[in-house]
Amino acid sequence: MGLLTPVRRPFRALSETFVPETVEMGDPGWARLFEIAEAALRTRPHGVQRQVVLLVRALDGLAFMRHGRSLARLDPTRRRRFLESLQRSRLLLLRRGIWGLRSLVFMGYYARPEIHAELGYRARPEGWEAVR
């Protein structure tokens, strides 16, 4: 079982908010995103792994308390505003938490070579020879 399996739905909802293009992503894309994010988490201490899962659950619960819906059922605009408000929280812990989850999602999405091609990222070992 993957580290994020217990929070797969809310984590996917968070991903769709952080990187809206993921909404269009098929199953292989999601599988790769989770694979990269979980591989990164596996290199971290168990305590950090538990904290990440706990944080996703806490955000899901907070969304329910505030809006009466879980993250996955919240409409995209309200979900984005909800997360933006947390990112501006007075609590450093919350701001750090959002920053960390955002980084994990960005890694899962932007580290993939197929996305590099879409972005027009051209860095190659051949350098100038590849573009001239």
Add this chain to the structure above:
Amino acid sequence: MNEHRYDIAIVGSGAGGGTAAQELSPLIRDGLRILVLEQGPRLLEGELTGREIEMADALYTDGGGFLSAEGTMMLAFGRTYGGSTAVYTGTSLIAPERIIEGWGVPGLTHEDVRARSERFASQNNVHYLDEASINDNNRLFVEGCRAAGYEARQFPLNIKGCRGSSLCNLGCPNRAKQGTDQVQLPAAERNGVEVVTRAEVTRIEDHALYVRVTEKRPGEKGAPSEWAPGEYRIRAGIVVVAGGAVGTSALLLRSDLPARLPRLGEGFTCHPAHILVGEHPHDITNDVGHPKSYYMDRAEEEGYVLETCMYFPFVTAKNLSGFGPGHSRLMRAFPRLQMILVLACDRAVSGNRVSVDRGGKPVVHYRYTDEVITALVRATRAAARIFLAAGAVRVHAPSADPPLIEATEADRVDERVDERHFRPGTISVVAAHLMGGCGMGRTAADSVTDGWGRVHDIPWLRVADSSLFPDALQINPYLTVMALADRAVDGVRRDAADLLDGWRPDEPA
């Protein structure tokens, strides 16, 4: 536990350890045995692919994601054969006189640091890149500086045969960067120095290092260790520690040392930095060509330095503020992005330090002083003006809210970028110039070592890396680290006869 004896053991193979290894290697002709222990792997030909995550995992501690204790800054430091010299951009500056003299370390003069730095600059092929090799990202910085009234200066670089991959920070796939992995360590090995990779030194006791050699995991990059996996006890007449500001401080903190060193781990500085991007209306060459050819130095006057830079998609995404459609739109503009790194010249202050947790792992405590925040804000304002003067249509500035500044707001930069928007935990701050923790000075009351890297009251233990800096250097530290390592070696040579008297390895070479 396996036991070995050496005359000299060096911990770390970066700018400090690699230099020490080379400079001590002639002693092998006198029959001495010298060992270098490197925590990271030795990468093989063809393994430097330039792919972001796999190279970061292979070359950096925690894949480049080492977080400060407060969780508000990411520290990047190498963990491979050659240490951080394998992952920096090769910028090679000589320490300013005002800094070295300002440190006030007895016996340490700027003239000495300069002369040694120049020797290593020559050895590592430091020179200026020719005009034809400068990419748009750097050219626009020069043009923007000129138009905005700033002075851009060219970086001397230690490269040979650079093809302009722009992948320096992921380990040059063409081995063009002349770090210790390319110059000093191979020379040391040719002279008979033994280098053992995947060898983590867990603690030091009286003339003894406890070392854990780890197995290469399936799928992991790099050669297996030169030694069989397992626990080792290395006896050495002289120990030179060069594991970097974090590694060396943490190692000494978890060691059972005979001297009292109240300053150990203190005085940590790191030049906290932001990555800023400016979006141009057309594609530019940013991800091809050497990424860091120019800088603008306002350290003395305003406490900051700007450098050109180019980062990879994930690092760029992480360093832009926020998320959602605005963030995505900027990422989709990647081929049009100009990038500038803004660095604050922080000072050694109480509380910013290296410690270890209960498991002995390093922990870096770092709080932003008002001076650092002001310097980052001033630097951001200057960078924004440079971007806009160079023709950018908008600028992403982390300490502006909202972070995008349009060209039409050029006259409102001072108002838009402000200290009140610097919110730790929301904006990304990175640091790659890690310094201090074992600062040089007079006595154990004010420092950890003397001006030759000799740990106070422990003559057999030397330090030879950036942890020696009593305060921030305000420039890229590598040449200065090499110069200080060279000084430490002079001290070792001078004291070797006494320290090694009666000390001979009892094993055949």
